[in-house]
Amino acid sequence: MNTSTTDAIDIRDAVKRYGDFTALHSVSLSIRDNEFFTLLGPSGCGKTTLLRMIAGFEDVTEGAIFLFGEEIEKLPPHKRPINTVFQNYALFPHMSVLENVGFGLEMLGHPMQEVRKRAGEALEMVQLSQFAARKPAQLSGGQQQRVALARALAPRPKVLLLDEPLSALDLKLRKAMQIELKHIQRDTGITFIFVTHDQEEALTMSDRIAVMSSGELQQLGDAREIYEQPRNTFVADFIGETNLLPVTVDEVQGGRAACHLPGGQTLTCDASAGVARGARVHLSLRPERVIVAAQPGVESLKATVRENIFVGTDITTIVDLAGGEEFRIRTSNSDRGRARIFEPGAGVFLNMEQGAARLLTD
Structure with a gap:
């Protein structure tokens, strides 16, 4: 986890309207220097609008955006000093890989010798030096993604924006690139702001995550905090898998509540x-x-087993609670020697780990 407390980006009460439609509702958040920061949420939640x-x-309807303390929303x-990597890599098919990476530097007026040097360094950073002379069509999807990343890194931006750059890759390559991107961010020290709707991707890569829904910031925190201590039902349901059971609160005291x-x-x-x-x-x-x-354990619920489903690494057990509510339990196959699998129809107790259950507002 990066520990820098300097803010690379400071967003204050940002609002974005398109006519009568409000895409962002007064969003405020700070993104630290040298941080891998992720904007996470479903389609239409406002994350890409904020990135743009x-x-x-995109113009800011209301509010302000600061880059290292300087207001920038009026700057074209x-x-x-910000670059963006998009979903489609927009590589020039007639140019070589090296020429593609150096194109932005050329447009900024750098001498050709410096363009070649810095483009070569960027290719080395993404481990594609041996492909410098090839055309984009001669590369795989993952290699093209790295070229686009190298092109964005070559001008040495203070902040790099990534708008779902891995979405076109197959699952295995996407997982490999998640780790690679995190390594590149750590090695360069550049602030990365990553947009995705993939929860696992966000949890894997991010120092901190901003969960968004309907143009509003729902929760901001590190991966463990977002997963273990969701602020509301939207965050709990969107981040990973959870059981959400309706309850009525009987008593509240010191952050703990009795319910039925x-x-x-x-x-x-x-x-x-x-x-x-x-x-x-x-x-x-x-x-x-x-x-x-x-x-029963210290905190338990009675249930009846409905079925067990083998899903490779895990076994999912579906049970019915006394009120008819469905509940799912996931047991790792590595625990088979210790965890007992009960047959359908068996009466059982659902014993909870300490601190696992949490009451949430909508």
Whole structure:
């Protein structure tokens, strides 16, 4: 985790309207220097709009954007020390790889000797020096993605924006490039702002994540915080897999709450801000934080096994709670020697890890 506290980008109450439609609702956040920062959310949540506002491709309706303390929303894109890597790599087919990487430097008026030197250094950074003379059509999708990245890195921007650059790659290559991108960001020290709708991608790569929905910032934090301590049901449901059970709050005290499910079962667990006595909220429980057992634990729910599904690395057990609610438990196959798999129809207890259950507002 990077520890720099200097802000590369500071966004203050940014609003974006298109006529009567508001794409961004007063978003404020700071992105640190030398940070891999991800804007995460479903299609239409405003993450790409925010990225384009940072780049200068979209005007800011209200609010301000600062780059290392200097206000930039009035600056045209070409005067911002910011580069962007898009979903389609937009490489020039008639140019060699080296010429593609050096094109931006040429447009900035650098001497040809310096263009070749810095383009070569950028290709070396993405491990494509041996392909410098090839044309883009002679490269794989992953190699073309690296060329686009090298072209964006060659001018040595202060901030690099990446708009879902891995979405066109197959799963295996995408996972490899996630690690590669993180290494490049760490080695260059450049602030990366990455846009994706892929939760696993965000968790894998990011120092911090901003989760967005409907043009609003839902939660900002590191990967573990976002996953383990979601602020609301949207974040819990969007980040990974969770069980969301309707409950009624009976008592709240010191960040803990007693509640009951529709079937009458009671439970005491952590509560997020805004959970109040008498409220109808949701209980969030990750499938991997629960153990199916024959005897109750400290915090347990009674259930009946419906079925077990083998999914390769894991076994998913689907159970029914007393009120009829469906609940899923995921058990790693590496735990088969310790974890018992119960047959359909068996009465069981769902024993929760300490701190696993959390009450969330909508």
